[in-house]
Amino acid sequence: MKILTAILVAAFGIVGISASEAQVQIESEEGVLVLTKDNFDDVIKDNDYVLLEFYAPWCGHCKQLAPEYVKAAEKLDELKSEIKLAKIDATLQQELAEQHNVRGYPTLKFYRKGSVIEYGGGRSADEIVNWLLKKTGPAAKDLLSVDDAKAFIDGQNVAIVGFFKDQESDSAKVFLDVANAVDDQVFGITSNDEVFAEYGAEDGKVILFKKFDEEKVVFEGELNQKDLTNFISVESLPLIVEFTQESAQKIFSGEIKSHLLVFLSKEAGHIEKYVEGIKTPAKKFRGQVLFVTINADEADHERLLEFFGMKKEDVPTMRLIKLEEDMAKYKPENPEITSENVLEFVTAFTEGKLKRHLLTQDLPEDWDKTPVKTLVGTNFRDIAFNKEKNVLVEFYAPWCGHCKQLVPIYDALGEKFKDSETIVIAKMDATANELDDIKISSFPTITLYKKDTNEAVEYNGERTLEGLVKFLESDGTYGQAAEEVQEEDEDDDVPRKDEL
Numbered sequence: 053m054k055i056l057t058a059i060l061v062a063a064f065g066i067v068g069i070s071a072s073e074a075q076v077q078i079e080s081e082e083g084v085l086v087l088t089k090d091n092f093d094d095v096i097k098d099n100d101y102v103l104l105e106f107y108a109p110w111c112g113h114c115k116q117l118a119p120e121y122v123k124a125a126e127k128l129d130e131l132k133s134e135i136k137l138a139k140i141d142a143t144l145q146q147e148l149a150e151q152h153n154v155r156g157y158p159t160l161k162f163y164r165k166g167s168v169i170e171y172g173g174g175r176s177a178d179e180i181v182n183w184l185l186k187k188t189g190p191a192a193k194d195l196l197s198v199d200d201a202k203a204f205i206d207g208q209n210v211a212i213v214g215f216f217k218d219q220e221s222d223s224a225k226v227f228l229d230v231a232n233a234v235d236d237q238v239f240g241i242t243s244n245d246e247v248f249a250e251y252g253a254e255d256g257k258v259i260l261f262k263k264f265d266e267e268k269v270v271f272e273g274e275l276n277q278k279d280l281t282n283f284i285s286v287e288s289l290p291l292i293v294e295f296t297q298e299s300a301q302k303i304f305s306g307e308i309k310s311h312l313l314v315f316l317s318k319e320a321g322h323i324e325k326y327v328e329g330i331k332t333p334a335k336k337f338r339g340q341v342l343f344v345t346i347n348a349d350e351a352d353h354e355r356l357l358e359f360f361g362m363k364k365e366d367v368p369t370m371r372l373i374k375l376e377e378d379m380a381k382y383k384p385e386n387p388e389i390t391s392e393n394v395l396e397f398v399t400a401f402t403e404g405k406l407k408r409h410l411l412t413q414d415l416p417e418d419w420d421k422t423p424v425k426t427l428v429g430t431n432f433r434d435i436a437f438n439k440e441k442n443v444l445v446e447f448y449a450p451w452c453g454h455c456k457q458l459v460p461i462y463d464a465l466g467e468k469f470k471d472s473e474t475i476v477i478a479k480m481d482a483t484a485n486e487l488d489d490i491k492i493s494s495f496p497t498i499t500l501y502k503k504d505t506n507e508a509v510e511y512n513g514e515r516t517l518e519g520l521v522k523f524l525e526s527d528g529t530y531g532q533a534a535e536e537v538q539e540e541d542e543d544d545d546v547p548r549k550d551e552l
Contacts, residue, residue, distance in 0.1 A: 077091070078091045078094065078095060081139075082122045082125070082126075083122060083125035083126055083129055083137070084105075084121060084122060084125050084137045084138060084139050085102075085136055085137065085138035085139070086138070086139060087104070087138045087139065087140045087145070087148075088140075088144075088145055088148075089145055089147055089148055092140075092148060095136070095138060096163050096166065097166075099134070099136045099163075100134060100164070100165050101134060101135040101136065101162075101163070101164055101165075101184070101187075101188050102135075102136045102137075102138055102162070102163040103135065103136070103137050103138065103160060103161075103162050103163075103171065103180070103184060104138050104139070104140060104152075104160065104161045104162070104163065105117070105121060105137075105138070105139040105140065105158050105159075105160050106139075106140050106142040106148075106149055106152065106154045106157065106158060106159040106160075106161070107139055107140070107141060107142060107157055107158045108141070108142055108143050108157045109141065109143065111157040111158065112352075113157065113158060113297070114157050114158045116175075116297045117158050117175050117297075120175060120176050120177045120180065120298070121137060121139070121177075121180070123177035124137060124177040124180040124181050124184075125137040127177060127178075127181050128181060128184070131181075133184075133185075133188075135184050135185075135188060142154055142157065142159075152168070162184070162187065164187060164188070169187075171183070172235055173235055173236055174236050174298060174301050174302065175297060175298055175301065176298035178208070178209055179236050179298070182208075182235070182236060182237060182238050183235045183236060185238065186232075186235050186238075187235075191228050191231035191232035191239060192214065192227070192228055192231040192239035192240055192241040193238070193239070193240045193241070194240075194241060194242070195213065195240045195241065195242040195244065195247055196242070196244060197244060197246065197247070198244075198246050198247055198250050200242075200247075201213070201240065201242060201244075201247045201250065201251070202250075204238075204240045205240075205261045208238050208261075209262065209263050209264075210237055210238075210260065210261070210262045210263075210288045211237075211238055211239075211240060211260075211261045211262075212231070212237055212238070212239045212240070212258060212259070212260050212261075212284060213239070213240045213241070213242065213251075213253075213258070213259050213261065214227040214228075214231075214239070214240070214241045214242070214257075214258050215242060215247075215248055215251075215253040215254065215255060215256070215257050215258070215259070216241060216242075216243060216255065216256060217243050217255045218243070219241060219243055221256075223256050223275050224241070226275050226276060226277055226280065227239075227241065227258060227275070227280070228241070229277055230277055230280045230281055230284070233277070233281070234281060234284060236302070237284060237288055256275065257270055257271065258270070258271040258275070258280065258283075259271070260283070260284065260287050260288065262287070262288065264290050265290055265291050269287045271283050281307070282307050282339075285306045285307040285308070286306075286307065286308065286338065286339050288302075289302060289303075289306070289342070291331060291334050291335065291338065291343065292314075292327055292330065292331065292334050292343045292344070292345060293342065293343065293344045293345070294344075294345050294347070295313075295344050295345065295346040295347075295353075297352075303342065303344060304375065306342070308339065308340070308341065308342040309374060309375040309376070310340065310341045310342070310372065310373070310374050310375075310401070310402075311341065311342045311343075311344050311372070311373050311374075311375075312341055312342070312343050312344065312370060312371075312372055312394070312397075312398055313344050313346055313360075313370060313371045313372070313373060314326070314330065314343065314344065314345045314346065314368070314370045314389060314394075315346050315348050315357070315362070315366070315367045315368060315369050315370065315371075316345055316346070316347060316348065316367060316368050316389075317347070317348050317349050317364075317367050317368070318347050318349055319349050320367075322367070322368050322389075323345070326368060326389045327345060329389070329390060329391045330343060330389065330391060330394050332391050332395070333391060333394045333395040333398055336395070337398055337402065340402060341372075341398055341401070341402065348364050348367040355451070358483060358484075359483065360381065360411075361411040361484065366387075368387075368389045369384075369387040369389075370384060370387060370389060370394070370397070371383060371384075371409075372384075372397070372398070372401050372406070378491050380408050381408065381409045381410075381411075382401055382406045382407075382408060382409055383409035384397045408488065410429060410486040410487070410488060411429065411484055411485055411486045412428050412429025412430055412484075412485050412486070413428045413429070413481065413484050413485055414428070415428050415430055415431055416428075419431070422466070423463070423466030423467045423469070423470035423477060424462060424463060424465075424466035424477050424478065424479055425476060425477065425478040425479075426478070426479065426480075427445065427478050427479065427480040427485070428480065428481075428484075428485045429485040429486060429487065432480065432485070432487060435476065435478060436478070436501045436506075437501060437506045438476070438503070439503055439504055439505075439506060440474075440503055441474055441475065441476050441503050442474060442475050442476070442500060442501070442502055442503050442524065442527070442528075443475075443476040443478060443500070443501045443503075444465075444475070444476070444477050444478065444498065444499070444500050444501075444511075444520075444523075444524060445478045445479065445480060445498070445499050445500075445501065446458070446462055446478070446479040446480070446496050446497075446498050447479075447480055447482040447492045447495065447496060447497040447498075447499070448479060448480070448481060448482065448495055448496045449481070449482065449483045449495040449496075450481060450483065451483075452495040452496065454495065454496060454515070455495055455496045457515075458496055458515055461515065461516065461517050461520070462477070462479065462520075464517050465477055465517055465520050465521065468517075468521065469524070474503065475524055482495070482497070490508075496515075497510065498510070498511040498520075499511070500523065500524070500528045502527070502528060507528075509528035511523050511528075511531045512531060513530060513531025514531075519531055
């Protein structure tokens with residue numbers, strides 16, 4: 053049996069076969085275990101730490117994660133870690149997906165000694181490994197020698213080291229509390245005199261080492277949890293961040309909520325032409341405004357251009373955003389990407405001198421010539437808030453699959469009420485027209501604005517002609533109760549802030 057086990061492992065990468073009896077086979081693809089309902093329990097039982105990825109073969113985000121996931125598995129293997137990475141095709145293993153309440157792809161869950169917790173790290177290989185090591189080991193690695201420190205710092209893109217002669221001091225405890233709370237970075241701590249001398253560190257100091265920009269930054273403020281966490285959040289990112297799937301989460305979930313988005317074309321040589329010139333204003337506003345470059349050549353960023361009402365021919369250009377409950381956008385009068393112009397634009401923003409930019413289309417001449425009226429930003433209030441009529445508005449996105457399915461039904465609804473004196477059927481492209489006090493979180497959103505009061509009532513009933521007619525004829529009573537959550541097309545929601 054031992055010989056058979058060795059042959060299977062060598063030939064097919066199969067693991068998990070007992071020497072005494074053949075158990076369910078567990079395949080491995082590029083170091084990642086492939087789980088099914090037949091081998092799931094064995095893997096969880098036989099391994100203390102398992103990160104599970106629930107994926108769908110057609111999911112774009114899953115395809116982007118796949119190479120980083122493999123790199124993370126390789127890095128853990130190099131570290132001789134007992135942590136295993138596994139993946140589950142949720143379209144084939146639906147029972148397992150339902151047990152884990154999977155509602156989107158990819159979904160990652162971490163099994164720690166049999167208990168499952170939500171994965172809260174990033175999606176690059178380093179971020180995955182750092183998060184897992186943090187969840188399975190000490191908050192900060194004890195650096196006992198110069199060799200330990202060099203290996204630790206050189207092995208990371210970003211490494212935070214606390215220099216404390218007394219690791220039981222109040223300052224050291226603050227450092228360790230931050231290390232325990234920040235999952236996406238690695239921390240080291242040392243009391244060794246030679247390590248202090250090697251890095252010119254003073255007792256009680258925290259130094260952030262990084263393989264970009266100035267390479268080493270010393271925390272100079274009062275050592276408290278809030279300020280140290282903010283320091284790490286700011287300094288662990290490059291001065292000018294390139295927008296990628298891996299960086300998106302850090303950009304949008306970080307402490308800095310104001311971002312300058314600079315749209316460039318790598319193919320046109322914009323990176324070399326413009327990025328160096330905006331480093332001066334980026335340094336001036338570091339900690340206040342995060343500078344982000346976005347490559348407009350990438351197909352995945354086309355919707356982001358649409359979100360800001362732009363086309364590729366508008367590049368190079370820039371926008372400012374402020375993340376509050378929604379996303380406030382600001383458009384420069386002069387889109388030129390120069391140090392002076394960027395400085396002027398961002399200065400005006402930080403001084404509160406800019407007016408929020410709201411997208412709107414031009415009003416079509418025939419906007420009211422069909423049974424379903426066309427609304428844009430400029431005529432929305434005049435029509436929707438007409439106190440003499442009940443006005444039903446569909447907020448849609450041109451790319452939304454469910455919106456496309458609704459078109460013949462909504463057109464039929466317009467035809468039914470085209471001669472009504474009290475009911476108006478209307479629609480608005482909510483990706484091209486924005487309203488400062490109405491926020492749309494998903495497509496399609498169907499809202500009735502009632503006459504007399506202009507009360508807004510959202511329709512949550514079935515998307516059928518009969519259901520919509522009942523909603524209108526019941527004065528918005530029918531269809532208010534939320535339906536069961538249905539599986540939506542991948543592109544039907546408004547892009548989340550970490551997916552922009």
